[in-house]
Amino acid sequence: MIIAVASGKGGTGKTTVATGLMLALRDSGHQVAYLDCDVEEPNGHIFLEPQCNESEDIYIEVPEIERDKCTLCGKCAELCAFNALLVTSADVIIFHELCHGCGGCRYFCPVQAVRPGQKKIGIIDRGTAGQAVFVRGELEVGTVLSPPLVNAVKKNQISRGVNVLDAPPGTSCPAVATVRGADFCILVTEPTPFGLHDLSLAAQMASSLGVPCGVVVNKAGDSRGLIENFCLQEGLPLLMKIPLSRTIAEAGSRGVPLNRAEAGWDQMLLNLYSDIEGLIMSERAYGNQR
Amino acid sequence: MKIAVSASGSSIDSAVDERFGRCAYFVVFDEKTGDTEAILNDGVNAAEGAGIKSAGLMLRNNVDLVVTGRVGPKAMHALLAGRVAVYTGAAGTVTQTIEQYRKGSLNPLGVPNARSHNGISSMEKPVK
Numbered sequence: 001m002i003i004a005v006a007s008g009k010g011g012t013g014k015t016t017v018a019t020g021l022m023l024a025l026r027d028s029g030h031q032v033a034y035l036d037c038d039v040e041e042p043n044g045h046i047f048l049e050p051q052c053n054e055s056e057d058i059y060i061e062v063p064e065i066e067r068d069k070c071t072l073c074g075k076c077a078e079l080c081a082f083n084a085l086l087v088t089s090a091d092v093i094i095f096h097e098l099c100h101g102c103g104g105c106r107y108f109c110p111v112q113a114v115r116p117g118q119k120k121i122g123i124i125d126r127g128t129a130g131q132a133v134f135v136r137g138e139l140e141v142g143t144v145l146s147p148p149l150v151n152a153v154k155k156n157q158i159s160r161g162v163n164v165l166d167a168p169p170g171t172s173c174p175a176v177a178t179v180r181g182a183d184f185c186i187l188v189t190e191p192t193p194f195g196l197h198d199l200s201l202a203a204q205m206a207s208s209l210g211v212p213c214g215v216v217v218n219k220a221g222d223s224r225g226l227i228e229n230f231c232l233q234e235g236l237p238l239l240m241k242i243p244l245s246r247t248i249a250e251a252g253s254r255g256v257p258l259n260r261a262e263a264g265w266d267q268m269l270l271n272l273y274s275d276i277e278g279l280i281m282s283e284r285a286y287g288n289q290r
Numbered sequence: 291m292k293i294a295v296s297a298s299g300s301s302i303d304s305a306v307d308e309r310f311g312r313c314a315y316f317v318v319f320d321e322k323t324g325d326t327e328a329i330l331n332d333g334v335n336a337a338e339g340a341g342i343k344s345a346g347l348m349l350r351n352n353v354d355l356v357v358t359g360r361v362g363p364k365a366m367h368a369l370l371a372g373r374v375a376v377y378t379g380a381a382g383t384v385t386q387t388i389e390q391y392r393k394g395s396l397n398p399l400g401v402p403n404a405r406s407h408n409g410i411s412s413m414e415k416p417v418k
Contacts, residue, residue, distance in 0.1 A: 077346060081337075082337070082338050082339055083333070083336055083338060083339025083340070083342040083343045083346075084339065084342075086342050086345060086346050086349075086368045086371070086372070087346070087349075088349055088371050088372040088373075089349070089372070091371060093367070093368060093371050095339065095342060095364055095367075098338050098339045098342070098364075
């Protein structure tokens with residue numbers, strides 16, 4: 001099973017929920033993997049203190065031009081949607097930082113003058129956090145293209161057991177790459193107008209991807225039903241609330257997971273998991289009838 | 291020599307646009323023939339690399355010199371590689387800017403004077 005934890009707005013508590021859920025499952029005997037797909041700022045390791053023993057460099061294909069074959073016809077530059085190539089009267093200039101690694105320039109070059117080069121976009125660390133599998137991606141500084149790295153992290157999912165994917169914030173390509181293909185998406189929000197706005201975007205993203213989702217409200221307090229009303233309107237299940245609590249906030253700032261901050265959270269998180277299991281089952285049984 | 295001015299419209303009386311990558315048009319003046327021609331900048335809505343696309347447009351139209359306001363690092367690299375001279379200080383209309391250039395009162399630009407994605411912050415709908 002694959003559970004993605006996403007948010008829209010940053011800083012709502014994705015990692016709090018993802019690491020908490022993973023630990024609760026692990027400690028109750030589930031096979032579980034935590035995959036940090038927030039490759040621009042991975043921080044799950046702070047809470048999980050994993051032992052990483054393996055590291056892999058991740059590359060994308062970038063064009064290299066064989067000057068003796070190139071006729072400067074300009075087809076590659078014309079084709080590139082990201083303007084990563086410019087053909088002058090004397091040369092082909094390549095802007096690697098704009099290349100998304102699709103290989104189109106190589107494929108369509110009429111004289112096979114483009115050969116595949118490699119550009120490192122980041123690394124993947126693999127290890128364990130107790131009995132759980134731990135994987136994280138870390139984007140190379142100065143690189144802006146993270147979806148291929150997110151996908152490389154996701155290749156490490158375990159086939160039996162529960163994969164918890166800690167998504168990047170936002171609803172753009174890296175978040176989409178993380179949530180795509182998940183069985184369920186937990187949307188973590190905070191009960192503020194800003195939180196609600198981005199929650200609504202994130203819910204639209206999950207729904208466009210065909211991934212069923214539910215909401216966890218973090219830093220919950222009296223917000224006059226702001227998130228509750230939205231969930232009712234949209235037919236989104238409200239799965240759990242984590243109160244605005246100094247104890248939890250202080251624990252978080254020291255890298256202490258939710259489960260260790262206060263008693264009772266292990267059980268709450270296991271309940272969250274069984275609710276999700278139920279929602280996935282009913283989605284599979286009835287979802288296509290809606 | 292062909293001189294291109296980044297502009298918000300397609301005529302020689304159009305206001306200049308300081309943005310090289312994301313201007314609506316380039317108005318090109320051919321010193322040899324005295325003709326002017328407007329080129330629609332199709333890079334204006336590019337998600338990324340608008341300046342590179344504009345530079346490609348200059349090369350395809352055999353422009354020798356560009357007068358604009360701001361040029362980012364990638365566009366500058368592309369223009370230098372294509373041996374297109376860059377002048378900054380475009381102001382007023384296209385005609386006024388060309389006059390300023392011919393009087394020698396504009397400055398050549400050798401290094402970028404804007405950051406990446408600078409044009410996006412002041413992006414407007416292209417003038418049709």
